[in-house]
Amino acid sequence: MSFRLAITSVAALLTAGIPAGLATGAAQAQQEAPEVTSTDLGDGLYMLSTGMAGNLALLTGEDGAVMVDDQLPNTGALIEGAVVEIAGESAPRFIVNTHWHGDHTGGNAHFAEQGSTIAAHHNIRRRLDEADQEWAQNPAILPIITFGQDLTFHMNGQTVEVVHVPNAHTDGDAFVYFREADVLHMGDVMFSGLFPYIDLSAGGSVDGYIAAMEQALAMVGDDTRIIPGHGPLSTPAELEASIAMVREASFRVRTLVEGGADLEALREAEPLADLHDDWNWGFITTDRFVQTLYNDAVGNAYSYE
Ligand SMILES: [Zn+2]
Numbered sequence: 001m002s003f004r005l006a007i008t009s010v011a012a013l014l015t016a017g018i019p020a021g022l023a024t025g026a027a028q029a030q031q032e033a034p035e036v037t038s039t040d041l042g043d044g045l046y047m048l049s050t051g052m053a054g055n056l057a058l059l060t061g062e063d064g065a066v067m068v069d070d071q072l073p074n075t076g077a078l079i080e081g082a083v084v085e086i087a088g089e090s091a092p093r094f095i096v097n098t099h100w101h102g103d104h105t106g107g108n109a110h111f112a113e114q115g116s117t118i119a120a121h122h123n124i125r126r127r128l129d130e131a132d133q134e135w136a137q138n139p140a141i142l143p144i145i146t147f148g149q150d151l152t153f154h155m156n157g158q159t160v161e162v163v164h165v166p167n168a169h170t171d172g173d174a175f176v177y178f179r180e181a182d183v184l185h186m187g188d189v190m191f192s193g194l195f196p197y198i199d200l201s202a203g204g205s206v207d208g209y210i211a212a213m214e215q216a217l218a219m220v221g222d223d224t225r226i227i228p229g230h231g232p233l234s235t236p237a238e239l240e241a242s243i244a245m246v247r248e249a250s251f252r253v254r255t256l257v258e259g260g261a262d263l264e265a266l267r268e269a270e271p272l273a274d275l276h277d278d279w280n281w282g283f284i285t286t287d288r289f290v291q292t293l294y295n296d297a298v299g300n301a302y303s304y305e
Contacts, residue, residue, distance in 0.1 A: 061156025064093030076110025098187025171203025192231030
């Protein structure tokens with residue numbers, strides 16, 4: 001199924017003060033009116049994606065709907081259309097945010113104003129509360145239930161386990177595991193087939209990112225389906241490939257930095273040249289990933305310039 005909504009300027013929407021997690025590259029990749037694609041995962045569970053912002057999960061059933069993330073400030077009606085079509089209700093009973101970036105929490109106010117209850121890690125609420133971007137100024141964006149380590153929903157025959165992973169993509173990331181359906185939403189701790197964005201300005205770290213991916217790998221079985229924050233529905237093998245890539249890339253950059261390389265020397269050395277064709281994309285280019293690994297290695301609290 002797909003649902004369409006005309007948004008006259010995706011680029012304007014994307015530059016309307018969304019935190020850096022939102023890709024200018026995504027805007028370039030998606031100049032058409034966005035549409036929602038839904039993938040039926042069975043057990044009343046769906047993956048929703050638009051290709052322009054974070055992937056969603058929607059669990060439906062007699063107990064009401066639970067949704068993971070809600071995309072952008074201006075896509076509320078688009079996502080709502082998909083929710084109505086699939087779940088038969090306009091506002092999910094609960095929404096869980098995987099982290100605070102505006103391409104995952106931007107729809108919070110839209111759905112909260114219609115009655116959804118939003119739950120998230122303590123640091124997501126704090127970062128949204130402190131954000132000075134215009135889209136974050138509506139108090140309805142703030143989750144009204146917050147947690148530190150974990151939170152579990154028991155609905156629609158599913159045990160929905162929300163688990164915090166520290167200092168990975170940000171300092172407020174959570175995985176959401178639908179135990180009976182055997183589906184794991186990893187938020188932006190998984191960019192499938194893409195160089196990941198690691199937000200050093202929001203408490204993310206390279207080592208934490210790798211540790212969190214390894215934690216996910218320990219949670220999954222051979223048949224687990226993984227919903228990445230960005231990219232297609234994925235397998236544990238694809239998660240393993242991402243872990244190996246980030247490990248190797250980080251090792252190469254750290255080795256050069258320990259040998260005295262500054263950013264200019266790193267760029268000249270092109271340590272990720274052989275990874276470019278497989279992992280480079282519009283938002284996190286090879287150069288931006290080199291910068292992120294460099295800034296992490298030297299302790300700078302920003303990912304790239
Ligand atoms: Zn993000």
